[in-house]
Amino acid sequence: MDILSAEFFQRALIGGALIAVTAPLMGLFLVLRRLAMIGDTLAHVSIAGVALGFLVNVYPVAVGLLFAILASFAIELLRRTYRTYAELSIAIIMSGGIALASLLFTMGKGFNMDVSSYLFGSIYTLNQTDLAVIAGVTIIVLSMVLIHKKELFLLTFDEEAASVSGLPVKYFNIMLSVLTALVISASIKIVGALLVSALLTIPAACSLTLSRSFRQAVVLVVIIGEIAVLAGLWIAGIGNLAPGGTIVLLLIGILAVSVMTTRIMRA
Template sequence: MDLLTAEFFQRALIGGALIAVTAPLMGLFLVLRRLAMIGDTLSHVSIAGVALGFLLGVYPIAVGLLFAIIAAFGIEKLRRTYRTYAELSIAIIMSGGIALASIFFTLGISYNLNVNSYLFGSIYTLNSVDLLVIAIVTVVVLAIVLLHRKELFLLSFDEDAAAVNGLPVRYFNILISILTALVISAAIKIVGALLVSALLTVPAACSLALSRSFRQAIAIVVIIGEAAVLAGLWIAGIWNLAPGGTVVLLLIAILVLSLTVRRRLTRV
């Protein structure tokens, strides 16, 4: 119980609970649109921005967010250019992000230790500014998703049908990419850039295995995200484990359980 009274752990729980809503939710839209790897791409680009932020002495998450938003526009531009080979956009932007990060790393060796916390996550070091950023991102993402839930539903399942019905597909594609960039930039200090993709995709995989409707999928993906993050933080705190890695392994365990349950239900 002493752990729950610790201020750093309370901040970790708050930050984790907030990001556990938005990351799995955006991940569900990405998985349905077959863009699951966009999380890895934007997280690598965000790390380049974080590294530049340390180099310039600017708030790292803000610079990482700026880089991720620029990358989101770049991905959409390349997706339109290479319509038949849309996955090229993800590979190209990811390569550019890794290249920039490596250059910024070599320009400022002294801040590499700080950047490591963004690579692997450092949720126990969240401060008031970090929590404020995460809270703002959560409010913005949830508000936009609720406002455009019908459009996002149609776009996620059939982009061509959405275009035929007069939906501004280009606008909503960019909107989803920007929202994803916001979530990833806010989440990298919690689970780390190398693991943030799991928080986007694994709850979505669990939800798709268990749900029978889109509404159920949304509810399940958020419940699984919250359960994994909060339980993972608790286990990591008690056993002195890496929080990000613990959360991801717990998510994978939930996925295995979900697939097992689905298999048994289909046999009934």
């Protein structure tokens, strides 16, 4: 079809295929650690960075990435401060991110700030720089996960046992937060900051419903992410629909089928 031969659509497919590996994979770790909302938090902080990037005329994704990484360190610091109420860290940083973003939006009213593409996604506008950033993030995330897969498994399912066994829990918590920040910053131009948490959490929900082991969950979460992103892009391209919204609605459809299938099999 004509759209498949279009250069902008080919870039969209490449970028989508790469982020469909890393976002659901990191999302699985977050969901299992009861930190599913961290995606929304870092996405809002990233948007504040994007707005600042437009204001100072610096590559917006790079500034958003810096903001997200700093926010990930802040979340980990607050988690350690409020151990009993760890979810407070997410609420505090999210509030700060929204407040800073709104302030920067107000300051940028007189400038050409195309922030809407980062809020709702604009995968068809990906350029070579965006693809290079996404590819770099994918390599970093997959490398760290493969190198530390045993440690991450233990940390995910029993943080106290990991600490008692001598694992540097603080280091790995920060590493997971930073990797998540990298993925979210690379994802916001694909599905948008308002929808990026769906790409993190819904594939994880599907895989946990269908899988019987952690290894199966890891494989399924990537497969589901790839199917949703690539099929969503194709449907959006053919029907002239919003890519980010199409991908998320397709993910919800896959989740509904997964839940129904599991219930039928258990009946």
